[in-house]
Every structure is written in C-alpha cells, then in structure tokens.
Amino acid sequence: MQALIISNVMLWLLLITASLVLLGLIRQIGVLHARVAPAGALMIDKGVEVGQPAPQVTAADRAGLPVNIGYASEKSTLLFFLSPSCPICKSLIPAIKAIGKSTDKLEVIYVGDGDAAEHEKLIAKAGIEKSRYILSPEVGMTFQIGKLPYAVLIDQAGTLKAKGLVNSREHLDSLFETEFLGSSTLQEYLQTQTESPGIHTPS
Amino acid sequence: MIDPIISTSAALALSVIFASAASHKLRHPSWFRRQIKEYELVPEFVVPTSAMALPVAELAIAAGLLWGTTRPFAGVFAALLVSLYALAIAINLVRGRKDIDCGCSGPAMRQPLQPALLARNLALAIMAVVALLPMLERPLNLHDNFVMIAAGSVLVLLYTATDLWLANRPLLLQFSGEK
Numbered sequence: 001m002q003a004l005i006i007s008n009v010m011l012w013l014l015l016i017t018a019s020l021v022l023l024g025l026i027r028q029i030g031v032l033h034a035r036v037a038p039a040g041a042l043m044i045d046k047g048v049e050v051g052q053p054a055p056q057v058t059a060a061d062r063a064g065l066p067v068n069i070g071y072a073s074e075k076s077t078l079l080f081f082l083s084p085s086c087p088i089c090k091s092l093i094p095a096i097k098a099i100g101k102s103t104d105k106l107e108v109i110y111v112g113d114g115d116a117a118e119h120e121k122l123i124a125k126a127g128i129e130k131s132r133y134i135l136s137p138e139v140g141m142t143f144q145i146g147k148l149p150y151a152v153l154i155d156q157a158g159t160l161k162a163k164g165l166v167n168s169r170e171h172l173d174s175l176f177e178t179e180f181l182g183s184s185t186l187q188e189y190l191q192t193q194t195e196s197p198g199i200h201t202p203s
Numbered sequence: 204m205i206d207p208i209i210s211t212s213a214a215l216a217l218s219v220i221f222a223s224a225a226s227h228k229l230r231h232p233s234w235f236r237r238q239i240k241e242y243e244l245v246p247e248f249v250v251p252t253s254a255m256a257l258p259v260a261e262l263a264i265a266a267g268l269l270w271g272t273t274r275p276f277a278g279v280f281a282a283l284l285v286s287l288y289a290l291a292i293a294i295n296l297v298r299g300r301k302d303i304d305c306g307c308s309g310p311a312m313r314q315p316l317q318p319a320l321l322a323r324n325l326a327l328a329i330m331a332v333v334a335l336l337p338m339l340e341r342p343l344n345l346h347d348n349f350v351m352i353a354a355g356s357v358l359v360l361l362y363t364a365t366d367l368w369l370a371n372r373p374l375l376l377q378f379s380g381e382k
Contacts, residue, residue: 005346012353019360026367030312033374 047144047163054152054160057142062123062133067109069139072158075107078175079152081145082110084118088167089149093126095169096151100131113137151175207338208350210274214334215355217281217327218268220362225261227309228254238306242291260284268334278335282328289324292316307366314370323369330358 048055056070069077080096082089100108110133112119123129143152143163152163153175162175228235236254239245245253264284267277295303295316304313305320314320 009346009349012350012357015357016353016360019357019364023360023364023367026364026371030367030371030374033371 048160050160050162052160053158054154055142057139059134059136059139062135067132067134070154070158073156075105076156077154078106078108080108080110081140081148081150082112083114083148084122086148092149092166092172093128095172097128109134111139113140204339205336207343208347210334210336210338211351212354212358213330214268214274215351216358217330217334218265219359221261221265221281225258225265228258231310234310235306238304241303242295244291244294275335278331282331285324285327285331289321292320312370315373317373319369323365
C-alpha cells in the first residue's frame with residue numbers, strides 16, 4: 001500500500017511537470033512566431049525604382065544639422081530605416097555599424113520616426129551616439145517605406161543603387177551584391193566607384 | 204453519485220480558470236467593452252453594464268465553486284455562462300466573422316474566432332457538469348486531498364496549454380497560406 005501511494009504521488013508530480021513543459025513549449029511557438037513574422041512578407045515595392053535618381057530630401061539629424069539625401073556627394077549613402085519597437089532592427093545595428101566602419105567611402109544614416117525618448121534609449125544601448133541619426137517621418141515617406149528594417153543604398157551621383165527589406169546580415173550584404181553592382185563586396189564596389197564613377201549600369 | 208476527488212478537482216480547476224478570465228476582464232475594462240461591442244449581439248446601451256456584469260459573475264462563480272454547499276449552484280451558472288459564450292461565438296461564426304478577436308484571454312493573447320473554441324467551451328461545460336454532480340459521502344484523507352489539488356493543477360495547466368495552442372494555430376496557418 002505504502003509503495004502504491006508513493007508511486008501515485010510521484011506520478012502526479014511528474015504529470016504536473018510534463019504539463020508545465022508542454023505549456024512552455026506551446027508558449028515558445030507563439031514567441032517564435034512573433035520573432036520571425038516580419039520575414040515572411042512578400043512585399044510589393046513602392047517608391048523610386050533602382051537605377052533611377054534617388055528622391056532628394058533634406059532633414060535635420062539629432063543634433064539639428066541638416067542632412068542632404070539623394071544629392072551628389074563625395075560618399076555613397078546607406079540609409080537604414082529602423083524603429084525602437086522592432087527587435088530585428090536592433091539586432092542589425094552591429095552589422096550596420098561594421099559596414100560603416102569598414103570604409104570611409106560610405107556614409108551610414110539611421111532614419112526613424114516616432115517617440116524621441118525611445119530612440120534615445122535605443123541609441124544609447126546600441127552605442128551609435130556619433131552616427132548620423134535622423135528623426136523624422138519625412139524621409140521614410142519620401143522613400144515610401146512600408147516595412148522595417150529597410151535599407152537604401154545611394155551612390156555618389158545620387159542614384160538609387162539598391163533597396164530592400166533587410167531581416168538579416170545576409171540581406172544587408174545582398175544590397176551590395178555582384179549582379180547588381182558588378183562587384184562582389186561592398187569594399188570592391190566602393191573602390192570601383194571612385195575609379196570609374198557611373199560605369200555600373202544596373203540591369 | 205461520483206467520487207469527491209473527481210468533482211472537487213474539476214471544481215478547483217474551473218474556479219482558477221474563471222478567476223483568471225475575470226481578472227483579464229476587470230484589469231482591462233475598456234478592452235472588454237470594445238470586445239463585447241465587436242460581437243454585435245447586444246444593443247449599444249447594454250454594453251457597459253454587461254462588460255461589468257460578466258466578470259463579476261465569473262468571480263462569483265469562481266468563489267462559489269470552492270465551497271461544497273454553493274458548488275452545485277455555481278456549477279449550473281458556470282455551465283450556463285460557458286454555453287452563453289459558446290452561443291455568442293457560434294452566432295458570429297455563422298455570420299462569417301472570423302476576423303474578430305475572441306476576447307477570451309486578455310488583450311495580450313489575441314486569437315480570431317474559430318470553431319475549435321466551441322470544442323474548448325464544451326470541455327469547460329463538461330467540467331462544470333462534473334463539478335455539480337452529487338458527491339459520494341466518504342471520509343477524505345491526506346492523500347485524497349493531495350490528488351484533488353494535483354489533478355486540479357494538471358487540468359488548469361492543460362487548459363492553458365490548449366488555449367495557447369488554439370491561439371497559435373491561426374498564426375501558423377497564415378504561414379502555409381491556408382486560412
């Protein structure tokens with residue numbers, strides 16, 4: 001009798017544990033879905049087409065200095081559209097930082113809109129205080145950004161070279177892809193840009 | 204006549220489920236008012252009253268299930284309330300409104316109306332009926348009490364897991380494109 005009672009109690013305890021594990025697993029499926037959800041969307045792209053001159057817009061950065069986007073300049077421009085409420089944006093910031101640091105021919109500009117305090121928190125956490133950071137809905141509207149995180153690459157002549165939804169480091173790299181630009185890496189692309197500007201006609 | 208272990212564990216689990224449902228509704232009153240309005244079953248002026256009355260009724264049922272004397276009455280009301288919810292869901296499903304939120308588990312866990320929710324409510328109604336059935340008189344020892352609490356917890360855990368599972372299902376179906 002004693003043995004049966006002990007066995008029964010143990011079985012109940014194990015059943016409770018098993019139910020807890022089951023609950024945890026099902027919960028994780030929900031969390032997983034929330035994390036990967038933005039990657040699934042097929043997007044109908046709007047805005048200026050690749051290969052056309054980028055729309056010209058001027059906006060003030062965090063320090064209040066005007067930033068010209070879409071004008072011919074000494075450097076290429078990488079616009080990274082982000083929001084503090086998007087976890088994938090945050091996870092991509094290190095990759096964006098690395099790309100910005102790897103060359104001095106590319107200017108990285110972060111663009112967001114919404115609550116300034118939230119953005120300040122994000123900036124402090126990601127350590128991008130020194131980067132150009134524009135807080136204005138205007139730029140996003142000009143480029144007709146519907147989904148985040150979104151990146152736009154503009155060359156020195158002010159031509160839109162590539163754009164797209166970027167959900168991973170690979171997507172980001174694909175902006176600088178061979179087929180598009182005739183160079184296998186960002187560095188190579190930027191080098192050929194300086195040697196012979198305008199030679200790469202997009203397909 | 205059923206054994207007190209079966210009846211009590213069902214009552215305990217139902218009590219916890221009703222109490223948590225009521226707490227969602229009382230903590231987010233404006234959310235629940237909007238939820239009732241979306242069901243489009245009652246006239247506009249009844250919405251605030253019913254948004255208040257439903258969670259209070261749920262709390263009363265949760266408390267009533269805990270005591271032996273009030274349990275049969277609370278069981279009847281629990282079965283009625285669950286059937287009422289099922290009816291509301293069924294009417295809106297027949298209307299073809301699969302896009303509105305069920306409003307079952309608070310604003311944090313949205314899930315669209317789906318037929319599986321009717322099965323869930325049927326299970327809750329069965330639990331309520333089990334809880335209100337007359338009990339066999341027999342002395343309870345420590346082990347009996349342990350089994351009641353353990354079985355009650357397992358029921359609550361499995362119910363929560365099923366609820367989450369139902370809420371996740373439409374999300375995953377979106378991926379495969381069958382909706």
